[in-house]
Amino acid sequence: xxxxxxxxxxxxxxxxxxxxxxxxxxxxxxxxxxxxxxxxxxxxxxxxxxxxxxxxxxxxxxxxxxxxxxxxxxxxxxxxxxxxxxxxxxxxxxxxxxxxxxxxxxxxxxxxxxxxxxxxxxxxxxxxxxxxxxxxxxxxxxxxxxxxxx
Numbered sequence: 001x002x003x004x005x006x007x008x009x010x011x012x013x014x015x016x017x018x019x020x021x022x023x024x025x026x027x028x029x030x031x032x033x034x035x036x037x038x039x040x041x042x043x044x045x046x047x048x049x050x051x052x053x054x055x056x057x058x059x060x061x062x063x064x065x066x067x068x069x070x071x072x073x074x075x076x077x078x079x080x081x082x083x084x085x086x087x088x089x090x091x092x093x094x095x096x097x098x099x100x101x102x103x104x105x106x107x108x109x110x111x112x113x114x115x116x117x118x119x120x121x122x123x124x125x126x127x128x129x130x131x132x133x134x135x136x137x138x139x140x141x142x143x144x145x146x147x148x149x150x
Contacts, residue, residue, distance in 0.1 A: 012118075018085070019122035022078040027130050030071055035134070037071035038127040044075065045120045053113040057098040075123075082119050083112065 023041075027034050048056040060076040063069035080097040083090070090108065091100050104112060 015082075015119055016122050018082055019078075019119055020126050022074075022081075023123055023126040023130055026071070026074040026078070027127075030074065033071050034131045036069075037074060038131040040069075040071050041075055041120060041127050042124045045117050045124070048113065048117060048120075053109065053116060054098070054102045057101050061096075061098045078123065079116055079119065083115070086115060087112065 023037075026037050030037050044056060044060070047059065051059075057076070057079075060072045060079075064073035064076050076097065080091065083097070084093065090104065090112070091097065101109070101112065
């Protein structure tokens with residue numbers, strides 16, 4: 001494996017580890033709102049691709065302190081924490097994520113967008129695995145697989 005491939009694998013592993021921990025914490029904290037978290041984290045990449053990172057972050061920012069949309073706060077904070085870790089020169093602790101994102105130069109904005117999409121890809125995968133779909137549970141109980149005892 002080349003050094004470049006090794007570096008890429010380390011970055012991807014770090015991103016995956018971070019995403020796993022963030023989703024795990026959100027599931028524990030949100031309990032009853034975990035389904036919303038899963039839905040939001042899975043739909044956010046599409047929102048970014050259609051509207052751009054700045055608009056998507058503004059959307060999360062507008063909802064992060066409303067009880068009905070509380071899961072957005074955890075997603076927003078996870079993204080900010082990852083970007084602070086990855087790009088400390090661009091994202092300071094005392095600043096607001098959406099404010100810093102809209103100030104980025106064009107090439108940095110594209111790079112940050114790709115990083116956020118990669119992080120959300122991992123978060124979506126882990127949310128899918130950690131958060132059970134209640135409708136799927138009902139279907140499985142109604143139609144047990146062959147070989148399973150009732």
